[in-house]
Amino acid sequence: MGDTRRRAAVVLGVTALVAPVAVVANAGTAQAASCTTQTGPYQKQVEKFLGRPVDGKQSTADCKAIQAFQTKHGIKPNIGYAGPVTWGVMDLMLKQKAVGSNPNKAGKCPVNKGRIACVNLTLQLSWIQDGKKLVYGPVPVRTGRDGYETRTGLKKIYWRNIDHVSTIYDVPMPYSQFFDGGQAFHSANLSMWNPPGSHGCVNMTTATAKKYWSLLKKGDDVYVYGRKPGT
Known part of the structure; x- marks a missing residue:
C-alpha cells in the first residue's frame, strides 16, 4: 500500500x-454531577423508558435514574435532565429493538x-x-x-x-x-x-x-x- x-x-x-449534539463524551471522566430538579420536555417518555412512575414531574429518584443512564452512555451534561439528547438515545434503542x-x-x-x-x-x-x-x-x-x-x-x-x-x-x-x-x-x-x-x-x-x-x-x-x- x-x-x-x-x-x-x-x-x-x-x-x-x-x-445532534456537539459534545464528545469522555468515558474516563464521566463522573456524577449534581442532579437537576428541573422537569425536562421528554420527562414522561424518559420515565416510561426507565420503568419509573409516569407522572411527568421530576423527582430525586427520577433524576438519579436518568443520570445513571446518561453516565453509562456518555451523555453530557449528565445531570439527570430529560432533554432531547437523552430521549433521542432511548428512542433509537426502542427502534433498534423493534427491528x-x-x-x-x-x-x-x-x-x-x-x-x-x-x-x-x-x-x-x-x-x-x-x-x-x-x-x-x-x-x-x-x-x-x-x-x-x-x-x-x-x-x-x-x-x-x-x-x-x-x-x-x-x-x-x-x-x-x-x-x-x-x-x-x-x-x-x-x-x-x-x-x-x-x-x-x-x-x-x-x-x-x-x-x-x-x-x-x-x-x-x-x-x-x-x-x-x-x-
Missing part, C-alpha cells in the same frame, strides 16, 4: 451516535452479492447476510457524526489490520477492516449509544468486531445506506 493510501486508511472512526431478527425487511441491502456486511445509518444497526440468509446480527453500531458522515454506497473491504493504531490520533482501532478510504469497521471501548458520532468509521463492541473479523475477508462487500440522525 502506498504512503498516500496508507495515510488515508488511518483516519479515525472513534465515537458515534444518534442525537427484531429481520433487519433487511425492506430489502435495501443487496441480496445478490453473497456474503455482505450491511450498515443502516438511520437505525445505527449493522449485520452480515449471505443472500437472503441472516448470518450475524443485527447489532448496534456508532457511525460518523455531522461533518464526518460514514459514506453511503456499495464498497469492498480492501485492508484488514487486527492491531491497527491511528497514526493521526494515536488511538487504538482493534480489528480494523477498511472499506472506504479511512473508514473501517473496528472496536471502540465505549457505549454504542455515545454521542455525537465517529470520524466516519463504524464503531462496534469488541465482541462484535471480533465476530466481523472472523466472518469477513478482504474483497467482501459492504453496503452502507440511510442517514444517521443529527447529520
Whole structure:
C-alpha cells in the first residue's frame, strides 16, 4: 500500500451516535454531577423508558435514574435532565429493538452479492447476510457524526489490520477492516449509544468486531445506506 493510501486508511472512526449534539463524551471522566430538579420536555417518555412512575414531574429518584443512564452512555451534561439528547438515545434503542431478527425487511441491502456486511445509518444497526440468509446480527453500531458522515454506497473491504493504531490520533482501532478510504469497521471501548458520532468509521463492541473479523475477508462487500440522525 502506498504512503498516500496508507495515510488515508488511518483516519479515525472513534465515537458515534444518534442525537445532534456537539459534545464528545469522555468515558474516563464521566463522573456524577449534581442532579437537576428541573422537569425536562421528554420527562414522561424518559420515565416510561426507565420503568419509573409516569407522572411527568421530576423527582430525586427520577433524576438519579436518568443520570445513571446518561453516565453509562456518555451523555453530557449528565445531570439527570430529560432533554432531547437523552430521549433521542432511548428512542433509537426502542427502534433498534423493534427491528427484531429481520433487519433487511425492506430489502435495501443487496441480496445478490453473497456474503455482505450491511450498515443502516438511520437505525445505527449493522449485520452480515449471505443472500437472503441472516448470518450475524443485527447489532448496534456508532457511525460518523455531522461533518464526518460514514459514506453511503456499495464498497469492498480492501485492508484488514487486527492491531491497527491511528497514526493521526494515536488511538487504538482493534480489528480494523477498511472499506472506504479511512473508514473501517473496528472496536471502540465505549457505549454504542455515545454521542455525537465517529470520524466516519463504524464503531462496534469488541465482541462484535471480533465476530466481523472472523466472518469477513478482504474483497467482501459492504453496503452502507440511510442517514444517521443529527447529520
